[in-house]
Amino acid sequence: xxxxxxxxxxxxxxxxxxxxxxxxxxxxxxxxxxxxxxxxxxxxxxxxxxxxxxxxxxxxxxxxxxxxxxxxxxxxxxxxxxxxxxxxxxxxxxxxxxxxxxxxxxxxxxxxxxxxxxxxxxxxxxxxxxxxxxxxxxxxxxxxxxxxxxxxxxxxxxxxxxxxxxxxxxxxxxxxxxxxxxxxxxxxxxxxxxxxxxxxxxxxxxxxxxxxxxxxxxxxxxxxxxxxxxxxxxxxxxxxxxxxxxxxxxxxxxxxxxxxxxxxxxxxxxxxxxxxxxxxxxxxxxxxxxxxxxxxxxxxxxxxxxxxxxxxxxxxxxxxxxxxxxxxxxxxxxxxxxxxxxxxxxxxxxxxxxxxxxxxxxxxxxxxxxxxxxxxxxxxxxxxxxxxxxxxxxxxxxxxxxxxxxxxxxxxxxxxxxxxxxxxxxxxxx
Ligand code: AMP
Ligand code: GLY
Numbered sequence: 020x021x022x023x024x025x026x027x028x029x030x031x032x033x034x035x036x037x038x039x040x041x042x043x044x045x046x047x048x049x050x051x052x053x054x055x056x057x058x059x060x061x062x063x064x065x066x067x068x069x070x071x072x073x074x075x076x077x078x079x080x081x082x083x084x085x086x087x088x089x090x091x092x093x094x095x096x097x098x099x100x101x102x103x104x105x106x107x108x109x110x111x112x113x114x115x116x117x118x119x120x121x122x123x124x125x126x127x128x129x130x131x132x133x134x135x136x137x138x139x140x141x142x143x144x145x146x147x148x149x150x151x152x153x154x155x156x157x158x159x160x161x162x163x164x165x166x167x168x169x170x171x172x173x174x175x176x177x178x179x180x181x182x183x184x185x186x187x188x189x190x191x192x193x194x195x196x197x198x199x200x201x202x203x204x205x206x207x208x209x210x211x212x213x214x215x216x217x218x219x220x221x222x223x224x225x226x227x228x229x230x231x232x233x234x235x236x237x238x239x240x241x242x243x244x245x246x247x248x249x250x251x252x253x254x255x256x257x258x259x260x261x262x263x264x265x266x267x268x269x270x271x272x273x274x275x276x277x278x279x280x281x282x283x284x285x286x287x288x289x290x291x292x293x294x295x296x297x298x299x300x301x302x303x304x305x306x307x308x309x310x311x312x313x314x315x316x317x318x319x320x321x322x323x324x325x326x327x328x329x330x331x332x333x334x335x336x337x338x339x340x341x342x343x344x345x346x347x348x349x350x351x352x353x354x355x356x357x358x359x360x361x362x363x364x365x366x367x368x369x370x371x372x373x374x375x376x377x378x379x380x381x382x383x384x385x386x387x388x389x390x391x392x393x394x395x396x397x398x399x400x401x402x403x404x405x406x407x408x409x410x411x412x413x414x415x416x417x418x419x420x421x422x423x424x425x426x427x428x429x430x431x432x433x434x435x436x437x438x439x440x441x442x443x444x445x446x447x448x449x
Contacts (some may be wrong), residue, residue: 021081022324023048024060025067025097026088029351029384029403030119032308033316034086034323035060035328036380043326048080054394055383067092074100082106084318086327089287090166092303094120097283107331110238111305114281119305120274122166122202129300132275134268137299139204145189146199154179158206163188165197169233169245174206209294211437212253212309214261216269216289217326219335220282225265226340228253229311231442235358237435244358245400248436250348250411251314254293254443255293264291264298286328313382313403314349318342348414349405350422351384354428357399363387365429367394367402373421378407378414381421396429411440 022044024035032055039047039059050073052062063080065072067089074097077085083102087093087110096113110116117124137160142148152159159404161184164169171194175181181203188198203259215226229251235241243434244321268289288304288311316323322339329338329396354361366389373381382405385398402425406417415437 020044020083021046021048021194023050023075023077023080023082023085024088025050025085025092025384027051027053027056027067028309029382029400030307030312031088032056032384033313034088034307037316037323038086039324043242043322043324043328047392048284050076051396053383054386054388055343068095070095070097070312073097074104076105077101077106084108084328084331087108088306089203090116090119090304090306105447107328108286109331111283111329112281114306115276115283117281118276118283118287120166121164122302123200124160125303126202126204128272128275128279132271133214134271134300137204137207141199141200141202142368143200145185148185148189148203149182151203152185153178155181155203157181159190160204160206161185161282162202162204163194163198163288164200164202165194167194169243170194171197174412176447182276184206190237207292207294207299207301209292210242212255212291212293213249213308214256214264214269214289214291215308215311215315215339216265217335217340218273218283218285218287219333220260220284221332221333222335223265223269223287224335224338224340225261227251227315227342228256228261229308229314231308231311232433232436237433241253242358243445246308246310247351247433248349248351249308249310249314250318250414250437250440251311251318251344252346254411254440260298263387264289268298268300284333310349310351310403313405314347317380317405317407318345318347343407345407346411346414346440347405347407348418349382349401349403350418350432350436352402352422352425352427352432354396354398355429357429357431361399362429363395363397364389365396367396367425367427367430368427369424370394372422373388373404376406376421376424378417379427380405396427401430410444411437412444415441447449
């Protein structure tokens with residue numbers, strides 16, 4: 020089978036590496052890819068947003084299966100276009116992907132399906148939104164309805180801040196069309212976890228869990244980013260909790276989408292708040308997480324391509340993913356200044372030294388080879404340094420050993436990825 024992976028980040032590098040190992044894969048393409056992905060796949064210079072050229076390339080190269088990484092390609096209907104030319108793909112069609120691209124749609128669906136989440140109201144009228152905010156007790160959560168690269172959410176600690184967030188989205192349009200509607204919801208407290216389930220349109224099967232660190236700085240402080248690190252599995256989710264989440268959250272969602280005539284095929288990624296009264300849904304994503312995928316896939320024993328292809332063909336019945344025991348941890352190395360202004364083009368050295376450490380993989384999130392053939396930074400999040408170990412303590416130690424082996428003065432990273440999980444293990448060992 021000829022396979023195409025769509026995307027260019029660390030997530031897609033991890034997917035490409037796993038798919039390249041499969042005996043089912045004869046030829047692997049990635050569009051547009053990056054310098055690391057180019058070591059395992061043939062990169063095609065087509066951006067994820069350019070769905071028409073993507074489909075043309077699929078036809079021209081006689082690609083038999085497509086795996087879609089980024090949400091934008093899903094929201095633009097790449098899966099629908101592929102279906103129209105009869106090519107199976109992993110990733111939902113546009114209407115099912117609304118579970119991520121429209122928070123209002125997602126909340127209404129949860130309401131009907133009885134999925135536990137924060138109570139909410141949707142607004143397209145700014146005056147009505149302001150009036151509602153004034154009746155609430157902080158903290159108040161204000162969300163732009165559409166895709167906003169993780170930046171559309173404000174946790175307002177005062178009424179004034181919540182009003183400012185409403186204005187920013189609806190009047191100043193800082194998220195463009197994504198803020199035409201806002202969702203205002205109750206604040207939930209607890210620890211967050213990412214829960215992944217494979218779906219074939221009819222049914223869902225548990226895949227894996229992880230936790231990510233969204234904040235820029237150590238101690239989970241500072242502005243939110245696309246993610247500064249992750250680890251897997253999530254220690255809070257044992258088998259009993261996993262079954263409960265499937266039963267109370269994932270299965271009713273998949274059933275409701277099917278009943279609405281929007282069957283979901285792909286990865287259903289639930290962002291959960293583990294509250295005192297049980298797991299509650301924060302949001303859904305319609306894809307693999309980044310950087311969670313980089314942390315999860317090194318532990319996967321099953322053939323990833325076979326799993327994803329089974330989903331696309333509606334044959335998930337009886338399929339189970341098998342995982343190594345132990346833990347995995349990923350540290351993002353970003354360009355200094357991320358998530359605001361950062362420079363591209365600085366040279367990264369020491370990759371071989373880092374990768375020579377046993378159980379370490381350095382995924383590329385945004386890299387480019389310059390004319391001299393040197394590896395350079397080509398975005399905000401640049402590398403994702405991952406290590407596996409018998410437990411999270413060992414995985415963390417090895418990951419930072421690899422980070423320290425990388426010579427990149429312009430890089431920035433957190434020093435404490437996995438701190439909560441590590442503290443628990445160390446505490447248990449006394
Ligand atoms: P989202 O893009 O919806 O995942 O929100 C981004 C982040 O905002 C989440 O990972 C949470 O940390 C936080 N968040 C979103 N909604 C809530 C809520 N209702 N209560 C508390 N925190 C929230
Ligand atoms: N890890 C957050 C995301 O992929 O959206």
